[in-house]
Amino acid sequence: MKQFNFHVKPIGLLDMLHFKKLVPNRAEKLAEGANEQVTSVYKVNRMSEFMHPATQMLTIDEIIAHDDDTKTFILTGQYIAPFRAGQYLSVYLTIGESVITRPYSISSSPQWTKEGKYAVTVKRASDGFASDWILSNWKVGIQVTTSGPEGNFYYEPLRDAGHVIGVAGGSGITPFLSMAYAIRDGLEDFNLTLLYGSCAESDILYKLELAEIEKNCDKVKIIHVLSEEKTSCYEYGFITSELIKKYGGDHPYSIFLCGPPAMYNFVDKEIEKLKLESKYVRHELFTSPASPAGLDGYEGDVQKQYVLTVKRFGEQLSVPMKASETVLVALERAGIAAPSRCRGGECGWCRARLDKGETFTPSHLDGRRMADKTTGHIHPCCAYPLSDLTIDICPE
Ligand code: FES
Structure with a gap:
């Protein structure tokens, strides 16, 4: 067997003695500190x-x-x-x-x-x-x-093209107004071409503010599109693929949409004609429709009434629920303060465990994680009842 010879000099010997005491010293220090209050307020927590x-x-x-x-x-x-x-x-x-x-x-x-x-x-x-x-x-x-500011409908340079075509309808102009201000104020750096659909000139929201931003910022361009009034100053009709091509110029551009469901239904079909990669098309939240009647895949009867049994912190209570409303609306109508934010299946704040019963979630609103789908969790903001239900709104 090979023999090792270590020659330990006096200084090295002191080091070794110090090392020998290292573990007991640490244990002693830990025991001393055991009664001290552990700080829970770090700078980063405060910032967060x-x-x-x-x-x-x-x-x-x-x-x-x-x-x-x-x-x-x-x-x-x-x-x-x-x-x-x-x-x-x-x-x-x-x-x-x-x-x-x-x-x-x-x-x-x-x-x-x-x-x-x-x-x-x-x-x-x-x-x-x-x-x-x-x-x-x-x-x-x-x-x-x-709440604090929420949502993912903002410009992200790693994902979005440097030219964004905003398609807005009615009060759907509001996030774009904020983006236009942010560009003007030097807080965002992209070109924004805004196609803003209104019925008539008198329905245009923030007309003066948008004109003022456009005048002072060459990265923002506003095109008003009126569906019920023909004038020489504005585009007439609906926001079509032709109009997007006319003002979008050469691809790449990203299209951001915000407006009522009827606008999404129409403009989505127009955008399909442009054959863009899906990453170049982004929608602001769809909130759940007032009734699931007529939605793809819905086979329930909206006339029915059910019973919703709610578990929360070990308590349980039952409330009536209409087949035509989401589980979240039934909770709210009963005065139960259930958590929610986006009301469109995206944020996950309303996540609840479905212990009994069956629900329908429209596919375009189903933002659940795969694991949640397999473990029987639902987002009450976009789940419509198909039977009596038992849910836990504060699951682990
Ligand atoms: S409130 Fe956002 S997912 Fe339900």
């Missing part, structure tokens, strides 16, 4: 809470009425979270017995957050339970609770 707050208390500072059905609310707060142009705030509302949320795109420049301000624009919708309530009840000085 500031950037992504769960809630923000804001005050309505100013209200700008565009017409009887549309108002912009300027919301202020002492410390408000920064955002990327195109993101939204989810607003928390208590209306009668119902506790609900609604997402609204931020329409102001990201620059405004330095002054503690956001702007959101609310337009009355035909079935707009929340928008009607906000338009009638939000007054200057009232405090409102919102």
Whole structure:
């Protein structure tokens, strides 16, 4: 067997003795520190809470009425979270017995957050339970609770082309207004060509603001498209593939869409004709339709009524639920404060475990992870009941 000869000099011997004591010394130190309070507030935690707050208390500072059905609310707060142009705030509302949320795109420049301000624009919708309530009840000085800025509808240079064609309809202009401000203010760097569809000239939201940005910033170009009024100043008709090609120029460009479902249905078919890679086409959230009737794959009966049994923190209660509404709406109508943000299947905040029963989720809203699908989790914001259900809204 090979023999090793170590020659240890006096200094080395001291090192070895020191090393021998290293482990017992450490154990002693750990035992001493065992009773000390472990700090839980690191700088990075504080920064993360500031950037992504769960809630923000804001005050309505100013209200700008565009017409009887549309108002912009300027919301202020002492410390408000920064955002990327195109993101939204989810607003928390208590209306009668119902506790609900609604997402609204931020329409102001990201620059405004330095002054503690956001702007959101609310337009009355035909079935707009929340928008009607906000338009009638939000007054200057009232405090409102919102989420932090949320959503993925913003420009990302690693993914998107340097030229973005924004396709907007009605109040879907709001995230694009914020993007245009961000470009003007030097906070975003891309070219934005905005095709903005309205019925008539009088329906155009933020006409002066958009014109002002276009005048001062050569990276922003605005084209108004009117569907019900023919004038020499504007394009007439709908936003077609021809119109996109006319103003888009040579590919590559990314197309961002934000507007009502009817606009998505029409423009998506037009975009198909352009044969773009899917990464070049992005939609702002689709929120769940008021009824699943007529959706691809839906085989339920919207006239039926079911019972929803809800488990939360070891408690259990049962509430009525219509087949025509999402599970989240049934929870909210019963006054159960269920978590939610986007209401379109994307964010995962409403995730719940389905213990019993069957639901239908429209494929275009199904943002669940594969693991959640296989372990029986649902997103109540876009799940419609097909039977009585038992769900746990605070699963592990
Ligand atoms: S609220 Fe976002 S996924 Fe349901």
